[in-house]
Amino acid sequence: MVRIHPSILSADFVNLERDLEKIATADGVHVDIMDAHFVPNLTFGLPMVQRIAEVTRLPLDVHLMIDDPDTWAPQYAIDGVESVTFHAEATRDAIALARELRARGTRAAIAVKPGTGIDRVLEHLPEFDMVLIMTVEPGFGGQAFMGEMMPKLEALRGRAEELGIELALQVDGGITAETLPIAAASGANVFVAGSAVYGHASPADRIAELRAAGKGAFDTGMIDLRAIHRGAAGASGDGAAGSLER
Numbered sequence: 001m002v003r004i005h006p007s008i009l010s011a012d013f014v015n016l017e018r019d020l021e022k023i024a025t026a027d028g029v030h031v032d033i034m035d036a037h038f039v040p041n042l043t044f045g046l047p048m049v050q051r052i053a054e055v056t057r058l059p060l061d062v063h064l065m066i067d068d069p070d071t072w073a074p075q076y077a078i079d080g081v082e083s084v085t086f087h088a089e090a091t092r093d094a095i096a097l098a099r100e101l102r103a104r105g106t107r108a109a110i111a112v113k114p115g116t117g118i119d120r121v122l123e124h125l126p127e128f129d130m131v132l133i134m135t136v137e138p139g140f141g142g143q144a145f146m147g148e149m150m151p152k153l154e155a156l157r158g159r160a161e162e163l164g165i166e167l168a169l170q171v172d173g174g175i176t177a178e179t180l181p182i183a184a185a186s187g188a189n190v191f192v193a194g195s196a197v198y199g200h201a202s203p204a205d206r207i208a209e210l211r212a213a214g215k216g217a218f219d220t221g222m223i224d225l226r227a228i229h230r231g232a233a234g235a236s237g238d239g240a241a242g243s244l245e246r
């Protein structure tokens with residue numbers, strides 16, 4: 001199933017309740033928490049997430065771009081929050097943190113920046129409910145999609161299939177009706193879109209377009225699309241190499 005999670009980073013923070021209503025047809029709300037340390041930008045914290053959870057019926061997908069998630073992430077496992085995503089580059093102990101989040105009743109997700117490899121995530125895949133592959137450098141909306149991250153998605157989807165586990169595979173950054181099918185063909189099934197949704201006169205129409213683009217990719221057949229993408233982009237396995245270290 002294709003899930004569309006608009007990012008409220010591109011919403012009007014002063015009119016957030018109104019802007020949340022505009023995305024009522026989505027599958028979840030992507031909430032970017034930035035601390036001006038892990039990334040060079042600042043958004044908001046737990047009190048805002050609590051209020052967002054109160055005013056929307058959609059499940060929240062919290063993307064923590066903060067230092068020391070080992071200390072702070074568990075606090076975000078509140079009612080209405082479906083998943084808490086922390087960065088591999090910021091955590092001291094990804095497995096202990098994932099277990100703590102699951103114990104608190106939320107889905108545990110790990111994110112990797114474009115320059116970070118996925119070897120350790122692959123090794124411990126059953127510990128996570130979702131993996132977020134960043135397709136831009138985290139920090140800002142409106143950047144261009146990095147197609148060279150697709151081998152990471154393919155490696156993760158392949159490993160999840162081998163293990164027979166359900167894995168949500170999320171992409172964040174530069175998702176549009178054109179780039180979404182490329183990520184879907186590589187195994188992604190949860191799509192974050194900020195500027196594409198809120199930059200459109202009708203966010204609901206854009207959500208429908210994104211959903212149709214994703215469904216089209218799955219109907220066409222992922223294997224065929226992967227082959228087309230490889231042919232077009234000459235994708236190599238480079239993006240999947242490396243460790244979890246910065």
Ligand SMILES: O=C(CO)[C@H](O)[C@H](O)COP(=O)(O)O
Pocket residue numbers: 007009010030032063136137138139140141142143172173174175192193194195196
């Ligand atoms: O995590 C993020 C930035 O770090 C945002 O979720 C992302 O940038 C969404 O914006 P856009 O769809 O405009 O690229």
Ligand SMILES: [Fe+2]
Pocket residue numbers: 007030031032063172192
């Ligand atoms: Fe995000």
